[in-house]
Amino acid sequence: MMHICLILAVVCAASALSAFDAATPAILLQPPAADGADVTYAVPECPLPQQDSTVAPAAANFVVREFAYLKYVVAPGQIDPLPNTTQVAFALDNSAAGVTTACSFNRGTYDEGEAWYPCGDRTIETTTAAAPEDGAQQKQSQYTVKTSARFEWDRWVLAVRQSWVCGGSMSPVSAQAVTTVQPACQTSDTGSYTIQQCTAPDATIGADLD
Numbered sequence: 001m002m003h004i005c006l007i008l009a010v011v012c013a014a015s016a017l018s019a020f021d022a023a024t025p026a027i028l029l030q031p032p033a034a035d036g037a038d039v040t041y042a043v044p045e046c047p048l049p050q051q052d053s054t055v056a057p058a059a060a061n062f063v064v065r066e067f068a069y070l071k072y073v074v075a076p077g078q079i080d081p082l083p084n085t086t087q088v089a090f091a092l093d094n095s096a097a098g099v100t101t102a103c104s105f106n107r108g109t110y111d112e113g114e115a116w117y118p119c120g121d122r123t124i125e126t127t128t129a130a131a132p133e134d135g136a137q138q139k140q141s142q143y144t145v146k147t148s149a150r151f152e153w154d155r156w157v158l159a160v161r162q163s164w165v166c167g168g169s170m171s172p173v174s175a176q177a178v179t180t181v182q183p184a185c186q187t188s189d190t191g192s193y194t195i196q197q198c199t200a201p202d203a204t205i206g207a208d209l210d
Contacts, residue, residue, distance in 0.1 A: 031102035031120065032066040032091040060096030060209065062160060062177045065202035069183060073194045080193060088151055090158075092119070096175075096207075097164040099124060103149045113152030116161075121146050124164075156181040162207075175207035 067090040074080045089104035103119035122145040143165040150159040158181055163174040183198035 031104035063093035067200040069198040071196040119147035177207040
């Protein structure tokens, strides 16, 4: 087997295909950047679930963007420093909470599309108007936006779920959305290993609130 130089490439999901090089044994995905360091937001007055169970719950929108997929498989009989791996990475915008986060995970050994993987949590600092008796103009607080994702690897179905806070009551809200990814892929086979890389168009999907 020829000597292989291991390149740890930091690849933005949006440029995964353009960065493809058949001589590179593996490209390790990293999640797209979120919207920089955690900053101060107004507490969003986002839609809340309906209390009446006969009424459909309010909805928000998620945007899945900069999606990238990588599958690396070593040919039988080869000894390679890298194990077989399948990875996805993408950025997730939440229109209701006004927050961007990012996801990146490897397929687990026994994952047939049912495992949920944690994404990056965002701790959001908020500034709200203080009550007059507090003797201050503003009051600081914070909440955490938690995100997880599931990917049906053979069907290209992506599910995301997220929880955040809405309104002055700081009541927690959770939402889940599902979309079918439309991949565009390139494959390289060197005889020693095979690399498949895919991207997909950005997708806006309705998120049902719990």
